[in-house]
Amino acid sequence: MSGAPAAKPILLALLMAGLAPVAVHAADQAPAANTPAVKQIADVTRGLQPQPGFIDVWRDTDKGRVLLAVGALEQPFLLVSSLPYALGSNDVGLDRAQPGEVRMVHFEKHGARLFLVQENTNYAAVSPDRDERAAVRESFSNSVLWSGDILASDNERQLVDFSSFLLADRHGIAARLAGARQGAYAVDGARSAVLAAEAKAFPDNVELESLLTFAGPGQAEYVRQVGADAASLSMRQRISMVRLPQSEAGSAWHPRVYHPYSGGFDTSYFDFATPLSHSIDVHWQVRHKLEKTDPSAAVSPVKKPIVYYVDRGAPEPVRSALIAGASWWATAFEKAGFKDAYRVELLPEGVDALDIRYNVITWVHRATRGWSYGNALTDPRTGQIVRGAVTLGSQRVRQDILIAEALLAPYGKSTPAEQQQMAEKMALARLRQLAAHEVGHTLGFAHNFAASRMGNGSVMDYPHPIVKLNARGEVDLSNAYGVGVGPWDDYIVNYIYGDFGSGAQELAALAKLRGEARAAGMLYSSDQDDRAPGASHPDGLLWDFGPDTLKTWDQLGAVRQRALQTFSVDVLPDARQIGELEARLVPVFLLQRYQGEALARLIGGGDFDYTSAGDVKASIAKAGIRVTPADVQRQALSRLTDSLRAEYLALPANVLDVLTPPAAGYERNREYFATRMDSVFDAFSIAEAGAAQTAGFLLDAGRINRVAWQHARDAKQPGVQEVLAQLLQKTWKREAVPANVIGGEAVQLAANWVVADSLLNLLDGGKLHPQVTAEVRQSMRELVQWLQKNPDKGVTADSRKQAADRISAYLADERSIKLRALPVVPPGAPI
Template structure:
């Protein structure tokens, strides 16, 4: 079924230092995506295996392109023809491949000693095919991981005299309705690789040879990615790079390039530390100046007949192949969006339930630990439930790669679930490659890091979470710069593992689950199934749905019979939190165990067999069900958190649960307090992990950080509905109920801003030891910094410009008769200030944590007064209200300073705060 990968080193004729002969690549793109290469490799300078790998059986397609030798079989071409009379002309085909061995396929691969050639048939020059570059081996840190899916382009070979070029075709601009020539003149293609033709045409097949060394360059643009990670000029070192493996069959030819990247030197650190933090040189390689990365280049045939495109509908979410169609100037918007989906056709079109002609097969990587394989398989085949609803039996299959397999599923021919590791890795990804002509998914490789192993708990819980830098690196790794998609970034595995650790910490503290017990392992297996369902959904074409969790009521979440049968959310494509019961409540289902109503609906829209004449009407009918409460949908932009999108709808969130997210956040605060109480009451035992107590404490803080961020969305929030014009008559935007906004504001003031929420016993804090075996062990836990992280994310949200603008604009969205009782910007500013500075009225001592919060509020108020955009324009009223509140606060501070009587720390804090505020009120504003 699979051919073995043959291995072949490529040693240049002239050796060079691994740190010399460096050349910066001119191609700058982001790479590193998803699929690992398990091919055998040979070190530079060693001879390849004498016998080629087994190849697929002969087929008409192979016979048409392969050399005279049987396709896939090794062949030795006997004698060579006489040299041509023109010394500059390419040598005869037979001369070049004398004594070479061949792998027959789409583009036959010839090998002799250290040389490798691709045979390019004449009838395939100028014919498009799919070219992909995946990363099999990598650095192991900072987003540079193995088993990652990379770039994909529709390309063609072009021959210019004796030069052969690999050209990436421009599919972003098209002339589907006419005018293709004008579009071609307006928008340039790109050159990916080029080199001289290595042979004259074959006398019978009219094909030519191309030297595979043309692919020993930085085609994916990794040098830019390395520079972004390390701020060092790494470049491809062609002299020490080689072709390490190859494979070919009727529809695919694959070359694996073992690329050496190097930089001449690591600069000495500056004598004076830079005010801007600089990344360290590589930490995961023996020598920071040198690293090897393996690119798996696949040359894949496109379907002769493209799949009939299916247009997207914004009322539900599918990944899209989008382009600008300039062939028709009658459309107001020239953008066209085809949904991405696999080609799925019934063997028996008339049967109500039929096997597909070609099922969607996921190969489970042999690196997946054996104990997790059943959970991975369960997550894959769960999707068959949705396909059975539309008439397909066994549409999705899971197959296990044998542990002793010598073939690799890294190429473009196989969908896979790949398990990878790294020094700082913690995510899963479900990308895919599709035919740009139609959106047909041709390959998908889910990458799952080992975040679910027990050792990962340290990284996820003890650290501050998935940082902005990590998110940026993961986005670059995904190549989101090419697809314009922050939506392509999926951190579900990392965040789900963090959720899992909090749940396990609570359950272990209660005594319900012992660490490393069968119950704990079953819990982890359920998490893996949940995560795999999510990532497989991505590779089936489904985007995130961050409103699905709100389609289940709080009462249903407490009903174990309901959650066992229906799960805890309306979709596995949401980032679903864990359904933990409060102390004294009956336990229920912890996480999602099956597909939700939305998942069935999205699969129906993408894959239901529909005749051409009925397609438009039937798809419109399916999409019109968007008004059903169980099918609520919102994507990444709705949830916010990147670019200009701050997430204005409090029902569109990552990691909430139930139809009342605010009630969920309050419950999370109670659970965190319970965890902290139980952990403080537990006495450390001999043999404990020294970081166990610290991890549990940070686990609670991580939960509150997420809750604080999302609670703030209620204030100035707007509910958004995805109705098409004229489809329902409902309002597209509706202000969040004033009572709900005030409830959220009060929860922040009395809960997360209160010092009572963060009190820990000194006897407990003094026992939080560190790991003395680790050099970068740090010191005692910084509780004030952890509290500040929780509080400041809410404070920044409430004082942001976007929140102010929405609060000021909100009356415009509400009929005049209903405006009474609306929450105002002045109320928000006043309530927030009163809660943060409540000690000024009570005259009580100001705790250190509260002093920290007050200073941070003062910093933000100072920024508004001095750099807040000027006293004109959209923010004029916000500035005026902030100044009003600042004057009120200054008066209260003067009165408090005059009273005296507090501790010296409080008196100093009040005096400093008053001086800072007076300076801000007197300062000249920087007007923009």
């Protein structure tokens, strides 16, 4: 009787947990005579196809189900989805072989059910103290992803039917469709199936597949473009279950602390077991496991090389270009001390390209051209790469050919054959560089958009084709793209993969590498500081080239002028319909679009280092922002505002006279300039698009705010009033357009209105500081006064009066005017 009182608190705890037991009677404590014995796995799986591996799998093709025998409970592993068969829309982004989110999960047994639980890897306590680890684990929520009845048990293994997990949308397909505004789609179970025959189990991974059909409205543009029936989208989903990398006896490999100047990616979590004087925000370099067979040797073979495989679906000459370009990294690994450590091969025939054991470069087709990308699937605990997965969009290479043909006009009757071959030669050179670039991401390397300051500084930059005029004044594309990896690439391979021992020895060696790279002038700037229209770093530029922004602008301007002068039907192969001339005009007319962005970066610009406090104290790097010199800012402003003048925006007669509407059976698409003239080419729209390109960069709120602050701190720097005064002087307040500019007055008015609308949108966006808003409003008041005092005549007078009225009305009452959206600029990237 002494133990009886303890029953009440136990019962209370069970009630609070929602697990109150039913009443137990003495007779209930013995098993009933008719209680069935626990089923054995061998009995339930009799006649099914076994797949022994990391988790044993049984294929039940007759019933369309997959059974798993889970032995290691509470043991974490990686779970990742991918798409063997996909949608084919760049705009939606559900591509063939696309990997999904990597989750760390484990199985738990509760009663007669098995649960799949996602662990919360954002928070941890890396400590030998079990209680300390438990305190963090219990402080943050995990997530149950699935549960199922246990069908049988045998030797600590639990058999479950995993089919319901496979038939759910684990990749987020419906969410991606909704995010792309394609409507609400959901899995239709009656038209979906587990592909039991495709289930595979290996010692370190399990590969499971299902056919999912998504039912939805089928009315939106992108699904109608690619779907056989846009209301019924059928794709395949792959689920990979992967053993976590294991520590091996005698292995010298260990996680490497991430540094902002490493040039690589990081994986991070909050470690509450760090000493109180240390940050709990822990970052590890993302990298493959690479070990020398002889750690003491400066150059040594490796225990297991890094091998990448090229998709057999890539045709020639693409296939050879991909293998060649992706192989460039081998030289960098050799310089870092690893012999025969990296290679690229064609995927062996019959190998499953989505098998998680293979690093694969996949050749992906879409309805339109789009981005390529590289994903590194990593162990969230250490940053160790489990698999590299590259996706290369097949239509990008065709865009490079189009650009080359538009610049060279190589299809004239007397054009040499080698000139016609130049376009494909340039495109394949770009493809080799692209293969190296995307593989670089899967090796753990980030973008470096400042590397172009060093010429062919890095394949991790976005390269613009290096175009110039030869001695005869002709467009020259013979060396449009670099060959091989650059000095920055050698540095990042050595920094992220080099063997420098451990502890203080490793940290000292890495600091030495950073110092040497800085001393060599290696600049580094990446995505978070370079993609926004108003970004400030003058070197972190996408799609630029050359060490001097101003000189490259002038060089490209000369090429653009020459290409417009020679633009003709000779830019088209004979078999193409004549309407495609418009699509080939786009990259010629907007040839300086990225260098225009580079000019804008100089205005209100300032460079800075990715670094650490220790490197600043050691004089390896500098703290703070170095503002672009005032004279450079003014030179950039002058060139940029010149691109808003009719002399720049108007087309010559040789172009206007050949542009023809698309032929029957063809139509304009996003690659063309917009038109408000039905099927006819719209010269107003092309001028508006060109002006919108410039105004969008110059009149970014962040840039204008920086200009105001730089001038406030140093009056020698250009201020907001100066920037806007030059902008308006080149547009609304300019002198008469020369008579030899075709349609010059009309073209200038088109650009002027884009400037006015851009200024109103700048004010209306709510992102300017109040005092900066006051400056912009004052400049616009002064513009109104000027327009009223200088009415001019004809169509110019009409626009000046309406502009004055419209701006005045907005300044008096912002709600009285409905602002116009800025013109759409045809896409440039990716190239």
